[in-house]
Amino acid sequence: MEISEIIKYLSDSKEIIGLGLWAVTFVVYAENGLFFAFFLPGDYLLFLTGVFVGTGFLKYTIATVLLYLFVAAVLGSLTGFLFGRFFGSTLENRPDRWYFKKKHIESTHDFFEKYGNQALIISRFLPYIRTFAPILAGISKMNYPKYLFLNVSGATLWVGSLVGGGYFFGVQFPWIINYVHYVILFFLAITTFTVIKGYLNIKKS
Structure with missing residues (x-):
């Protein structure tokens, strides 16, 4: 399988679920x-x-799903934090590849400059920034207890609101399962708008 096909498959939320x-x-x-x-x-x-x-298409209780994904979000960000703390300089000097773009580090840095420590919570809802924010926090040697608090707080809000919101819609409006593609397009539109707006604000400043 070609790399592009693997990326396309992993980017398909229906396939993953x-x-x-x-x-x-x-x-x-x-x-x-x-x-x-x-x-x-x-x-x-x-x-x-x-x-x-x-x-009912995914046969788990909502409590189980929330727990698994909360733990995954916390441990994922902790991994990024520790990576940034011990190997951050290597990443900052790495040339661009298909799997890494230095511009994401730079835009995340600007995001931290604007929002400070709150960026770790806000970034949960922003693509790309969400991935690189923990790494940048590690590079900056953020106080560990403070990082852990912000990490857990952000994961709670992110997982709780999105999974909980999806569960509510699934229970109240089960026909939504027939319009999954429109849901994805809606989120992609919001994501694209947010990224473009953020980029323009950073460029302006």
């Missing part, structure tokens, strides 16, 4: 802290997982 909760858990873990996994779906994967649980 179809593999089961362990696959979703791994993707959430990777996207939250492994710099080469920034392209993986995050927001709409969580939302659709909640929808699939609410409609």
Whole structure:
């Protein structure tokens, strides 16, 4: 299988959810802290997982799903933090590759400059920034207890709101399962708008 085909498959949230909760858990873990996994779906994967649980297509209790994905988000970001703390300088000097873009580090740095420590919580809801924020926190040698608090707080809000929201829609409006593609397009539109707006604000400043 070509690399482009692997990336396309891993970016398909329906395919990932179809593999089961362990696959979703791994993707959430990777996207939250492994710099080469920034392209993986995050927001709409969580939302659709909640929808699939609410409609009964994913045979797990909502409590189990929330626990797995919360732990994955916390451990993923912790991995990124520790990587940044011990190997950050290597990453900053790494040339661009298909799996790594230095511009993501730079935009994350600007994001930290604007929002400070709160960036670790806000970044949970932003693609790319979500992956590189823990790494940058590690590079800057952020106080560990403070980082752990922000990490847990951000994971709670991110997983709780998106999975919980998806579950609510799945239970109340089970027909939404027939419009999964529109849900993905909706999240992609929000993501694209957020990234472009952030880029323009940074460029302006």
